[in-house]
Amino acid sequence: MGIAKQAAMLRTARNSASIRTYHPAGTVKCEGVRLFRSQVARDVGCILDVNPSVKAWRCMSSPLDAGGIVHVADFQVFDEEGSILYLDAPDRSLSAEAAAIASEAARINARYRLLDRAEIYDGFRLRNARDLLRYASHDTPLGDRLRLLTALDEHGSLPLSDCLRAFLETKPVAGIASLILHGFIEVDLDEAPLSPETAVRRIAR
Incomplete structure (x- = not known):
């Protein structure tokens, strides 16, 4: 996928994201623009900020070409060991099969997960x-x-x-x-x- 095409797809994804402000507003590990698709996505960002194994995270990750269908995950997460995880919040409706997205992530030495709601909302x-x-x-x-x-x-x-x-x-x-x-x-x-x-x-x- 060419650089220009990637940039265009990322701009499209960002333009489709909500301009609403979700709470809380502050982050400590987010790199770059803070742009959340929904309150559920914002809640995932809260969990990432207090995860000690997470070094940094970004909203609206680099596009993934999942069998010809472009997918921009809610988050790109970098852990302390240098691994990269593409992550979607539980309320995400996928335009491509999760297995196809995971396969594309694996091709570039990364992982992909669609979070379960319980991982965010169970417990304190x-x-x-x-x-x-x-x-x-x-x-x-x-x-x-x-x-x-x-x-x-x-x-x-x-x-x-x-x-x-x-x-x-x-x-x-x-x-x-x-x-x-x-x-x-x-x-x-x-x-x-x-x-x-x-x-x-x-x-x-």
Whole structure:
């Protein structure tokens, strides 16, 4: 497929995507334009942002030629090991067979998946991701970061309520959300909604 043809098909796909703003607006791992086809696609982006194995992701991926039918997946995902995954949200109506899309992805040393709805909406991960991404644009000052990481080094883990006391230079909830999103600390996003009792641990670097 020629470069000019690829560019034209990608422009067409982008023009057909919704110009609505879906919430939350912030992202931390998205590269390039933030253009979501639906709220369900936006929800997938939330899950990608809190997946530690995901290094980066892009909306409206490079076109795939699936047996003569052009398919632009909702996402192109890059993991920490250098692999590429083309991903569609659960509400996507495919113009080509999923097997044909997967075969084309495999031809260029990538993978393809159409997500199941349960992968996004079962459990508490999406709810917690949405809460955290409200603070995606926030940067935690060095002093607050050092105070919290030092406390976690001393104690191993701390309840979230105790961690909030380390923030003297910025708003505590925004500060701790930013540190979670940027991989300095971790919490269990699947067990329950984030609460004062949620255990916070430092991520080894």
